Amino acid sequence: MIRWDKRIKLLFLLPAVIWVLTLTIAPLFFSLYLSFTDVKREVVITGVEEIPVLDKDGNPKTRSDGSIRTKKVKQKELQIKYDWVGFKKYKRVVNDQEYQDAAKFTFIYVIISVFVEIILGLFLAFLFNRRIYGRGFMRSLMILPIFATPFAIGFMFFTILFEISGPLAWMGIPFLSNHNWAPFSVMLVDIWQWTPFCFLVFLAALQGIPDDLIEAATLDTKSAYKIWTSVILPLLQPIIVLVILLRVAESAKLYDYIASLTKGGPGTATQSVSFLVFNKAFKMNDFGYASAGSFLMLIVVMVFVMLFFTRLRKTYE
Template sequence: MALPRTHGAGAGAAIAAPAGRPQPPRRRSPALKAAFPYLLVAPAMLYLLAITLYPGLFAIYQSLFVVKFVNWTFTGLGNYSRILQDREFWAALGNTAIIGGLSLAIQTTVALAIAYFAYRDPFIRGWRIVFTLPMLFMPSAVAFLWKLAFNDGRVISDLLMRLGLVDGNVDWLASIWLSRLILIVADVWQWTPFLFIIFVAALQGQDQEIEEAARLDGASWPAIFWNVSLPMMRPIIVVAVTLRGIDITTMFTNVYIMTQGSPGGATETMSYFIYRQGFRMFNFGYASAASVLMLAMTVLVAQTVVKRAFRSGRS
C-alpha cells in the first residue's frame, strides 16, 4: 500500500529546521552602561549651556572692549576700573540693596505669618489658592496696575484723602522714600506668594509627632511655631530667601514702568543702570562689565549666606 505523498517544500522545510537554541541576550559594555544616563540628559544640558553659559562668556569677553555698535576697541580691564569709580554705579547698587532688602524682609515676614495661619486655621487653609493669585500675573501687568493706583489714577491718594490721612493728592515720585515705597509695595504684593508656597510646604512636611509632644507638654501653638517649627524650617527658609534675593537683584520691570529711576536716580536699580548704559547710552562694553560685577557680587553674597546658615545649623 503506497503512502500518501506530502508537499515537497513543506516536508523539506520541516525536516531542515532544527530546534535551535535561544540566543543569549546581547550585553552592553560597562562603558556604555555608565555613559547611558549622561546621554539621556545630554540634550537638556546642551540647551541649558547654550542659553546660559554662552551669553555669560560673551558678556565677559565684551566687557574687555569699548563697544560702539560695530567698533570694538580693546581696553582690557579699563571698563572695570572706570565702573569702580562711577558714583552712579554705587548709587544703583545701594538702591538695589535698600529696595531689595526692605522688600525681602517684608515678604519673608508676611509669608511666614500667612503660612502659619494657613497651616493652622481650617478656614484660611481653604483659601490658600487665593494667596497665590498675584504671582500668576505678568510682571508688566502688575507694574501697570500699581502705576495706575499710585500715579496715573491716584487711587491710593483718593483713598488716603477719604480716610483723612492726607489733605491732597500725593506725588509719589517727588519723594525718595515714597518712590521707593511704591516699588516695594508692587514687589511684595506679587512675590510674597512665592515664599508662602514654600513655607506652607515646609510646615506640612514636618514631623507631626514633635509638635504633638510639645502640645502635650502644654506649649501653645505660637510657642510651638516659634520654638519648634521655625528652627526645623531654617534650611528651607534660608534657601527660599536666597533664591528670592537673587531674583530681586534683577528688578527691572517695575522700575522701567513705574519710576524710570526718578527722582534723581533714587530708584535706579542695577538692572536699570545696566539697561540705561547699554541701550540708551550704547556703552555695551561698560554695561557688560557692570553685569559681570553684579553677577560676581550676587554669587559671592548668596554663597556666603547659605554656607554660614548651614554651618551654624550643624553646630
Template structure:
C-alpha cells in the same frame, strides 16, 4: 550601535541650547569687558580700564546702594509676612482652601504687568488709593513724583507679588512637621509662643533659609516693575542696578562697560549664595 547614536541625537538640542544661550553669551560678554565697544564704531582694546571705571562711577554706586536697600527691606518683609501668614493658615480656619488660592494669585502675574497695574493704582490724580485718601483724610500722596513715595510704591508692589511665594513654601514646610512632637510638647507646656520658639521655628528654619536665599537671588535682579512703574525716576532716585546696566548697554550702547556691570552683579550674587551655603553646612551639615 543605533541605540547609542539615538541618545546623542536626543541630547543634541539641549546641548546646543546651553552652548548657544548660556556658554557663548558668558564667554562673549567676558571678552567684551576688555574692549571699548560702541555702536557703529570699531572695538578698541582697553584692558582693565572698564573695571577701573567702576571705582569712580558715582551713578553705578548710587544704583548699587538703592538696590541693596531694596533687597534688604523687601526680602525681610516678604519672609516675615510669609511666615506669619503660613502660621495663620496652618491652623484650622473656615474657607482656608479658597483664601489660599486667592492669596497666591499675584505669583502668576508677570512683573511688567504688575508695574503697569501699579501705574493705575498709584495714579496721583484720580487713582483708587488717592481717591480713598482724599475722601477720608482730604489729602493725597505724590506716589510717583516724590522719590521716597516712588520707592514705597515699588516696595508695596513687590511685597504684594512675592509674599505669597514665601507663604506657600513655608506653609509646605509647616505641614510636613510631625504631629507627634507637638502632642508631646503640649504635655509639657501650654504656651503657644514657647512651642513656636523651641519647636516650630527651629524645625522650619531650613525652609525659611531656602526661601530667603531664593528671594535674595531674585531681588538683586529687579528690573521689570521699576522699568514699567517709574522708569528709574523721578530723576534717578529708583534707578536700580539692573536698570542702570540696561541703560548703559542698550541706551548708551557702551557694551564693554555694561558687560563689566553684569559680571559685577554675578560676582555679588555668587558671594551671597556662597555665604548662605557655608552657613547652611555649618548649621545643618
C-alpha cells in the same frame, strides 16, 4: 538593576547640557570679554551702487532717450570695533556716582523686600495652618499674584498708586513723585507679588511637620510662643534659608517693575543695576560699561549664592 549603556546615558543628558551650556556660558564669556573693551558701533559707507529706478509695476523706468534711469545708493554696513582697554571700564563703573546709587538702591531694595516677604509669609502660613473657614478658596486667591506678568503688574500699581484719584489717594502720600517714597512703592510691588510665594512654601513646610511633634511639645509648655521658637522655627530653618536665597537672587534682577512703574525716577531714585545696565547698553551704546557693570553684580550674587552652596548641594542628593 538594569545595566544602562553609557551611550544611552549621554544621549539622554547631553542635548540639554549642550543647549544650556552654549547659550549661557558662551554669552557670559563674551560679556566678560566685552567688559574689557571699548565697543564702537559705526555705520561705514562701503561703496556706492547704481541701481535702476523702478516704476510701480516693477519695470525699470526709461529716460526720453531710451536709456534706463538709475539712482545711486550708498551701501552701508554696521561695523563693530572692539578696542581692548583693560580695566578702564571697571574703574569707570566703580567710580560712577550713578552706578553707586543704583547698587545702593538695589541692595536696600533686596534687603527690605525679602525681609518683609519672609516675615509676612511666615505669619500668613501660621494663620492658614490653623483651622479656618474657606481656607482652600482664600489660599487660591492669595497665590494669584505669583504668576502675574511682572511688567503688567508695574502698570497695575501705577493706576493704584496714582496720587490724584487712585484708590490710595486719600492717604496723601506722594507714592511715585517723591524720591524718598518711590523706592518704597517699588518694594511694595515686590512684596505684593512675592509674599504669596513665601507663604505658600512655608505653609507646605508647616503642613509637613508631623502633628505628634507639636503635641509632644504642648505637653512641655503651654506657651505658643515657645513652641514656635523652640520647635517650629528650627524645623523650618532650612526652608527659610532656601527661600531667602531664591528671593534675593530673584529680586536682585529687578527690572520689569521699574520699567513700567517708575522708569527709574523720579530722577534716578529707583534706578536698579539691571535698569542702569540696560540703559547704558541700549540707550547710550556703551557695551563695555554695561558688561562691566553687570559683571560686578554677577560676582556679588555669585558670592552670595556660594555662601549657601553646601546647604543647597545637600538638598539634591
